[in-house]
Amino acid sequence: MADTVADVHQHEAHGHGDHHHDQSWLEKYVFSTDHKIIGMQYMFTGMFMAVIGGYMAYVFRMQLAFPGISVPGFGQVSPGEYNALITNHGTIMIFWVAMPVLIAAFGNFLIPLMIGADDMVFPRINRLSFQIFFLSSIVLLVSLFVEGGGFGGAWTSYPPLSANGDYNQTQLGASLWLIAVALEFVAFLLGGINFITTLMNSRAPGMKAYDIPLVCWMIVIASILFMLSVGPLLAGAVMLLFDQTLGTGFYDPARGGDPILWQHLFWFFGHPEVYVVLLPAIGITVEVMATFARKKIFGYKMVLYTAVATGVLSFFVWAHHQFIAGIDPRMANVFTITTLLISVPIAEMLFVMIATLYGGSIRLTTPMLWALAFMAEFLIGGVTGIFLGASGADIYFHDTYFVLAHFHYTFFPIAIIGSFCAFTYWFPKMFGKMMNDTLGKIHFWGTVIPFNFIFIPLFVLGMGGQHRRIYNFQHFPQIAGPEYFQLREIATIALLVMLAFQLVFFYNIIMSWMRGEKAGKNPWKANTLEWTTESPAPHGNWPVDELPTVYRGPYEYGHPDREEDYWPQNLPG
Amino acid sequence: MAHARPIATTRSATGIPTPRLAIWWIVASEVVIFGGLLGVYLMHRIGHPEWAEAASHTQTWLGAINTFVLLTSSFTAVLAHQAAEKGKGKEAAKLLGFTILGAMMFLMIKSYEWYGEIAAGYTITANTFWSFYYTAAGLHALHVIAGAIIMGFIAVDAYRGRELHRVEIIGIYWHFVDVVWIFLFPLLYIAK
Numbered sequence: 001m002a003d004t005v006a007d008v009h010q011h012e013a014h015g016h017g018d019h020h021h022d023q024s025w026l027e028k029y030v031f032s033t034d035h036k037i038i039g040m041q042y043m044f045t046g047m048f049m050a051v052i053g054g055y056m057a058y059v060f061r062m063q064l065a066f067p068g069i070s071v072p073g074f075g076q077v078s079p080g081e082y083n084a085l086i087t088n089h090g091t092i093m094i095f096w097v098a099m100p101v102l103i104a105a106f107g108n109f110l111i112p113l114m115i116g117a118d119d120m121v122f123p124r125i126n127r128l129s130f131q132i133f134f135l136s137s138i139v140l141l142v143s144l145f146v147e148g149g150g151f152g153g154a155w156t157s158y159p160p161l162s163a164n165g166d167y168n169q170t171q172l173g174a175s176l177w178l179i180a181v182a183l184e185f186v187a188f189l190l191g192g193i194n195f196i197t198t199l200m201n202s203r204a205p206g207m208k209a210y211d212i213p214l215v216c217w218m219i220v221i222a223s224i225l226f227m228l229s230v231g232p233l234l235a236g237a238v239m240l241l242f243d244q245t246l247g248t249g250f251y252d253p254a255r256g257g258d259p260i261l262w263q264h265l266f267w268f269f270g271h272p273e274v275y276v277v278l279l280p281a282i283g284i285t286v287e288v289m290a291t292f293a294r295k296k297i298f299g300y301k302m303v304l305y306t307a308v309a310t311g312v313l314s315f316f317v318w319a320h321h322q323f324i325a326g327i328d329p330r331m332a333n334v335f336t337i338t339t340l341l342i343s344v345p346i347a348e349m350l351f352v353m354i355a356t357l358y359g360g361s362i363r364l365t366t367p368m369l370w371a372l373a374f375m376a377e378f379l380i381g382g383v384t385g386i387f388l389g390a391s392g393a394d395i396y397f398h399d400t401y402f403v404l405a406h407f408h409y410t411f412f413p414i415a416i417i418g419s420f421c422a423f424t425y426w427f428p429k430m431f432g433k434m435m436n437d438t439l440g441k442i443h444f445w446g447t448v449i450p451f452n453f454i455f456i457p458l459f460v461l462g463m464g465g466q467h468r469r470i471y472n473f474q475h476f477p478q479i480a481g482p483e484y485f486q487l488r489e490i491a492t493i494a495l496l497v498m499l500a501f502q503l504v505f506f507y508n509i510i511m512s513w514m515r516g517e518k519a520g521k522n523p524w525k526a527n528t529l530e531w532t533t534e535s536p537a538p539h540g541n542w543p544v545d546e547l548p549t550v551y552r553g554p555y556e557y558g559h560p561d562r563e564e565d566y567w568p569q570n571l572p573g
Numbered sequence: 574m575a576h577a578r579p580i581a582t583t584r585s586a587t588g589i590p591t592p593r594l595a596i597w598w599i600v601a602s603e604v605v606i607f608g609g610l611l612g613v614y615l616m617h618r619i620g621h622p623e624w625a626e627a628a629s630h631t632q633t634w635l636g637a638i639n640t641f642v643l644l645t646s647s648f649t650a651v652l653a654h655q656a657a658e659k660g661k662g663k664e665a666a667k668l669l670g671f672t673i674l675g676a677m678m679f680l681m682i683k684s685y686e687w688y689g690e691i692a693a694g695y696t697i698t699a700n701t702f703w704s705f706y707y708t709a710a711g712l713h714a715l716h717v718i719a720g721a722i723i724m725g726f727i728a729v730d731a732y733r734g735r736e737l738h739r740v741e742i743i744g745i746y747w748h749f750v751d752v753v754w755i756f757l758f759p760l761l762y763i764a765k
Binding site for chain 2: 112117118119120121122123189193194196197198200201202203207227228229230231232233234235236238239242246247248249250255256257258261265268540544547
């Protein structure tokens with residue numbers, strides 16, 4: 001690490017003598033306005049929260065497989081604690097891991113570097129966005145330790161349970177949870193506006209719309225989707241907060257309110273949110289695949305237009321979460337059709353990935369393995385979604401572990417596999433060192449194999465009728481037989497194995513950071529602009545007079561006119 | 574942190590100045606917030622004809638005066654923009670001052686109105702109509718307060734002849750706040 005910092009200082013001294021003064025450690029790493037530092041802050045906060053979310057999963061999986069045992073590192077799990085654990089596991093993994101890592105961390109780190117700018121267009125708003133996000137993380141963690149315990153009404157927070165302290169028994173925890181989520185939304189609104197305007201206005205000279213690397217497009221489309229879907233939920237969250245604290249009756253049918261209203265507001269945001277995190281993950285995967293297949297992406301414009309179409313369509317599928325909430329059956333038909341339709345663009349993107357791989361000279365580096373795993377695992381998630389999107393089948397599957405397993409087969413590839421893919425691919429640019437490939441591959445297999453062993457049993461359990469949100473299955477004789485418990489134990493043990501292999505990852509980061517081999521500017525021989533500057537990129541990304549100019553698209557691999565098989569975007573001619 | 578401005582802030586690939594671009598995106602995100610709230614209110618209102626009785630206790634005249642006040646403040650914001658375009662910072666600052674005055678008047682009338690309603694027992698928990706009434710108008714009032722504070726900073730800068738382009742940006746935002754009220758007034762006050 002000492003090298004890295006010294007490196008940065010040197011480059012700053014050379015290239016930026018004119019607009020760089022000696023900064024204290026605090027100014028440089030805590031209150032920085034540099035997009036790369038803010039990206040790292042998001043990344044490490046997200047990683048920290050992921051560890052907490054993983055710990056929660058460990059505790060409640062132990063309780064489910066071995067009811068009543070004293071979980072090492074936690075103790076006996078009470079029903080209230082169990083509810084708080086599953087609720088906050090979901091909340092953390094979506095809002096404090098997937099969002100900050102995939103959108104905020106990589107968005108901040110990559111967008112200016114990939115479009116050839118020296119920073120975001122609103123650096124101070126960017127910093128404010130992280131500060132609000134950080135505050136929201138603290139509020140959420142505090143909510144777990146207040147009187148009555150953490151909120152336990154599931155991450156969807158349905159009223160009337162969530163609206164009234166008499167029902168959920170966690171008056172303060174529920175309100176703090178809600179405030180934390182609302183603050184987090186505000187942070188990402190600010191960040192999103194920054195991403196959108198930066199991409200629109202600050203591109204390097206010569207970079208036209210179709211020369212922008214897809215991952216930047218994806219993060220920006222995701223930010224727009226987020227911005228357009230979260231508004232009603234923000235209003236809804238204020239209403240829920242008033243129900244909790246002032247005693248209004250927005251969601252109370254006895255007083256003219258409507259509990260289903262929250263479900264509509266929540267899922268009007270909640271379903272686009274799936275695509276908010278999916279699109280960046282697809283962008284990352286596509287980027288990595290082009291580099292390691294040494295081939296131009298098959299259908300750049302197709303991917304882009306498909307992403308926009310997915311975004312538009314994602315606003316018309318939300319009620320498939322509410323098929324058994326008592327909505328009009330005619331409406332269920334409409335939402336079944338739109339839900340089945342939205343699998344078409346996503347399938348198309350997977351075909352684009354396959355077509356990109358076809359005939360390429362594939363290099364199975366660690367990031368490439370993650371990219372391939374994303375494709376394979378997400379496919380299973382997508383296919384099982386068809387069962388749930390059909391309202392007839394959903395009536396049976398609703399609120400079973402089938403839903404849960406389907407969800408994790410989509411979200412784990414997105415949030416975990418996608419993040420690892422991006423992290424291992426851009427690690428050289430972030431820290432200036434190569435990651436150890438052997439350790440990377442051990443970590444890869446140690447994560448992906450147990451992942452399947454966790455969730456395939458849960459599909460089976462779900463089809464067997466195992467309901468979600470049950471604290472102790474021994475209380476339900478029909479689903480407490482040994483064949484059920486064996487499957488639960490397989491899932492829990494696989495989780496323990498998977499969590500243990502994450503230690504390899506952290507060890508790899510630290511060792512590679514300290515002792516790794518120097519990366520150089522462009523270790524993967526990739527075309528995009530971030531690889532034309534030093535690793536790690538100095539403050540301002542490029543020396544002022546060397547900011548790049550763009551001459552071609554980002555995926556010109558294996559061009560017949562060139563001796564080398566890649567053609568960086570910034571080379572003239 | 575005496576950094577020079579990043580070069581990124583000086584570029585304009587779309588031809589639209591970045592601050593103006595950003596304020597339109599902010600307005601878009603606000604439109605969905607208020608759009609969601611008002612959409613929900615409308616659907617409830619149609620489903621509950623009996624709310625007309627509660628709505629008849631709102632003070633339409635005070636609402637109408639407030640509409641007039643807010644529209645006038647938007648007018649001075651436009652004049653401020655015009656002055657800023659011509660580089661007349663002091664003139665722009667004075668006109669922004671009038672807009673802030675309008676905002677304060679709006680808030681004072683609003684407080685008087687709410688004071689009377691709360692005293693008469695129509696509190697936020699009285700029934701769901703009043704819950705919507707206070708939530709929607711309260712959220713709007715927060716935007717008025719925030720806008721007026723930011724406008725204060727911009728007016729001080731404009732007075733010294735700095736950052737005159739910001740006068741237009743706050744003007745766009747102020748018009749948005751105005752338009753939201755144009756929707757709130759008939760929905761909460763006039764519809765009986």
